[in-house]
Amino acid sequence: MKKILEVADLNISFHTFAGEVQAIRGVDFDLYEGETLAIVGESGSGKSVTTKSIMRLLPTGNSEIKKGKILFEDKDIAKASEKQMQKIRGKDISMIFQDPMTSLNPTMTVGKQIMEPLLKHQHLSKSKAKERALHLLELVGIPNPKERLKQYPHQFSGGMRQRVVIAIALACAPKILIADEPTTALDVTIQGQILDLMKDLQKQIETSIIFITHDLGVVANVADRVAVMYGGKIVEIGTVDEIFYNPQHPYTWGLISSMPSLDSKDEELYVIPGTPPDLLHPPKGDAFAPRNHYAMKIDLEEDPPMFKVSDTHFAATWLLHPDAPEVEPPVAVQERMAKFQAKQAASLKGEK
Amino acid sequence: MAKYLIKRVIYLVITLFIITSLTFFLMKFLPGSPFQNEEKLSEEQRVILDEKYGLDEPIPVQYAKYMVNIVKGDLGVSFQFDNQPVTDLLIKRMGPSLQLGFQAMFIGTLIGILLGVLAAMFQNTWIDYGSTFLAVLGKSIPSFVFAALLQYVIGVKLELLPVAAWDGFASSIMPTIALAIFPVATAARFMRTELIEVFGSDYITLAKAKGNSRMEVSFKHAIRNGLIPLVTVLGPMAVGLMTGSMVVEQIFSIPGIGEQFVKSIQTNDFPIIMGTTIFFAFLLTVIILIVDILYGIIDPRIRLQGGDKS
Ligand SMILES: Nc1ncnc2c1ncn2[C@@H]1O[C@H](COP(=O)(O)OP(=O)(O)O)[C@@H](O)[C@H]1O
Ligand SMILES: [Mg+2]
Numbered sequence: 030m031k032k033i034l035e036v037a038d039l040n041i042s043f044h045t046f047a048g049e050v051q052a053i054r055g056v057d058f059d060l061y062e063g064e065t066l067a068i069v070g071e072s073g074s075g076k077s078v079t080t081k082s083i084m085r086l087l088p089t090g091n092s093e094i095k096k097g098k099i100l101f102e103d104k105d106i107a108k109a110s111e112k113q114m115q116k117i118r119g120k121d122i123s124m125i126f127q128d129p130m131t132s133l134n135p136t137m138t139v140g141k142q143i144m145e146p147l148l149k150h151q152h153l154s155k156s157k158a159k160e161r162a163l164h165l166l167e168l169v170g171i172p173n174p175k176e177r178l179k180q181y182p183h184q185f186s187g188g189m190r191q192r193v194v195i196a197i198a199l200a201c202a203p204k205i206l207i208a209d210e211p212t213t214a215l216d217v218t219i220q221g222q223i224l225d226l227m228k229d230l231q232k233q234i235e236t237s238i239i240f241i242t243h244d245l246g247v248v249a250n251v252a253d254r255v256a257v258m259y260g261g262k263i264v265e266i267g268t269v270d271e272i273f274y275n276p277q278h279p280y281t282w283g284l285i286s287s288m289p290s291l292d293s294k295d296e297e298l299y300v301i302p303g304t305p306p307d308l309l310h311p312p313k314g315d316a317f318a319p320r321n322h323y324a325m326k327i328d329l330e331e332d333p334p335m336f337k338v339s340d341t342h343f344a345a346t347w348l349l350h351p352d353a354p355e356v357e358p359p360v361a362v363q364e365r366m367a368k369f370q371a372k373q374a375a376s377l378k379g380e381k
Numbered sequence: 382m383a384k385y386l387i388k389r390v391i392y393l394v395i396t397l398f399i400i401t402s403l404t405f406f407l408m409k410f411l412p413g414s415p416f417q418n419e420e421k422l423s424e425e426q427r428v429i430l431d432e433k434y435g436l437d438e439p440i441p442v443q444y445a446k447y448m449v450n451i452v453k454g455d456l457g458v459s460f461q462f463d464n465q466p467v468t469d470l471l472i473k474r475m476g477p478s479l480q481l482g483f484q485a486m487f488i489g490t491l492i493g494i495l496l497g498v499l500a501a502m503f504q505n506t507w508i509d510y511g512s513t514f515l516a517v518l519g520k521s522i523p524s525f526v527f528a529a530l531l532q533y534v535i536g537v538k539l540e541l542l543p544v545a546a547w548d549g550f551a552s553s554i555m556p557t558i559a560l561a562i563f564p565v566a567t568a569a570r571f572m573r574t575e576l577i578e579v580f581g582s583d584y585i586t587l588a589k590a591k592g593n594s595r596m597e598v599s600f601k602h603a604i605r606n607g608l609i610p611l612v613t614v615l616g617p618m619a620v621g622l623m624t625g626s627m628v629v630e631q632i633f634s635i636p637g638i639g640e641q642f643v644k645s646i647q648t649n650d651f652p653i654i655m656g657t658t659i660f661f662a663f664l665l666t667v668i669i670l671i672v673d674i675l676y677g678i679i680d681p682r683i684r685l686q687g688g689d690k691s
Pocket of ligand 2: 209
């Protein structure tokens with residue numbers, strides 16, 4: 030598989046009146062051609078800042094990329110000029126935002142908004158662009174596309190608007206599509222429809238997708254790989270199976286335990302205790318330690334490095350250190366791990 | 382739309398009715414008499430004059446007569462200006478006032494928008510501070526101070542423009558500038574605030590994410606959305622212009638409604654005072670109505686209200 034994007038040791042800060050907010054503190058990940066990478070984590074963990082930096086859409090006034098690389102096709106986006114970025118945005122990399130109610134221009138017809146990147150990057154004629162816009166609306170499942178092109182955003186429901194935003198993002202067949210919590214602002218039923226659409230599109234187009242969500246439940250259906258973010262860092266990354274059935278980081282355990290499951294209907298949902306770290310004064314050691322039931326002395330002193338679990342699976346927890354004691358993950362996680370091992374054993378047998 | 386218009390016109394009539402009635406009774410209870418040197422008039426002369434102008438009748442009757450006449454377009458006759466009908470006097474004086482008003486509104490709003498857009502686009506740079514400084518000056522310096530200053534510097538010292546006259550476009554320049562200060566300041570402040578909010582909105586981020594340059598984002602996406610709400614300050618702006626015009630016309634000796642209004646207040650010329658007040662009220666309510674209709678035309682969210690949502 031070919032790498033299309035490589036983020037290395039990314040550090041981003043915001044300069045505020047209160048001081049320097051260290052929002053991103055050393056993020057590394059790769060994105061491969063055609064894959065969907067999910068980024069999960071509580072709100073405030075740095076998902077949006079990470080992905081906005083890939084498009085260099087962070088507020089110009091107070092944000093700073095302090096360190097690191099964002100390599101895209103041999104170019105370092107972290108150091109690209111505004112002019113270079115304008116050629117990349119909407120053409121090679123595009124984005125779907127969280128709230129479809131506010132992400133469309135209220136005084137421009139939907140057709141014009143879809144045609145804009147086409148006219149800009151592909152230099153199509155107006156009529157050609159219109160044709161393509163019509164096709165895009167069809168692709169994202171909007172009925173009566175011909176009439177819809179002439180309408181304004183307020184004439185669309187939230188779900189339909191999000192489809193329009195998706196159509197805009199896909200207009201120039203980008204190499205990378207970033208979807209920042211594309212369903213969070215929608216009703217549950219509509220959420221399902223938009224997710225189905227995304228899955229559908231995934232099969233039809235070759236775009237690599239970064240799918241951001243704070244809801245681990247959504248991830249299993251859409252992602253190939255998952256990165257778990259906490260306090261401005263990726264604390265665990267692996268394939269969907271590895272994250273769901275063989276999680277290593279106590280924070281991932283917490284996320285999994287707080288997922289509603291089919292057989293735990295009556296019980297109250299588990300909530301990870303405590304609050305996210307204060308990024309104005311990031312703690313020494315592991316940022317998750319104060320909320321971590323399994324924290325050890327070293328967690329308070331030194332930030333754990335990424336430990337390799339498999340070729341595709343890494344986690345930043347001292348529990349993976351050879352000298353660490355054996356611990357029992359929460360019950361919900363143990364059940365999943367047992368299922369996973371049984372499945373693997375079965376598939377091994379099948380191979381023989 | 383037709384239903385909406387009819388409703389608005391009915392409101393307009395009710396508003397005007399209330400304003401007219403209030404003005405009428407306020408006038409009646411105001412001390413002072415329209416007749417100069419009242420002490421010198423004999424009792425008989427007073428009675429004759431009162432009879433002539435209908436001032437001898439009971440106030441409710443006067444009120445009823447006045448209201449009926451207004452509907453016919455008759456605002457009574459002036460006490461001071463040779464018994465001319467107030468309506469004629471207003472019409473005669475309307476030209477210069479309207480010309481100044483429109484010039485000031487048009488030029489002032491345009492310059493104000495420009496300043497506001499620049500301030501928002503170059504937020505927290507010297508352009509922004511400069512524009513803000515100008516706007517604050519324009520809002521805090523009363524137009525008559527500014528008028529006198531212009532008159533002295535440009536008219537008296539530099540002798541570039543006529544000091545106080547009304548013949549041709551040249552003589553309208555200084556009063557227009559003096560009047561335009563208020564719209565400039567209002568539009569600039571409003572536009573800056575609106576645009577900064579627009580620049581922070583999600584659809585502007587999306588416009589950037591499409592690869593638009595700063596200029597394209599500003600001109601294709603932001604400014605139109607920032608401009609729409611500006612329509613709402615056109616009403617208050619018109620009020621500012623009307624009050625400003627009274628003093629400015631006086632200073633530059635412009636034969637307009639404002640100047641006549643000031644004179645009639647000085648002489649207790651009740652019919653003119655009332656006529657002008659009603660005329661201003663009428664103008665204002667009509668402007669507000671037009672503004673609302675305009676708002677509906679340029680904002681698709683209102684224009685298409687009642688259209689299908691799905
Ligand atoms: N414009 C900004 N100014 C200051 N701090 C910011 C700004 N944008 C984001 N942050 C901070 O960066 C951190 C990560 O935010 P974000 O990436 O939006 O989180 P999420 O994972 O919910 O998308 C948060 O602590 C937030 O307070
Ligand atoms: Mg976010």
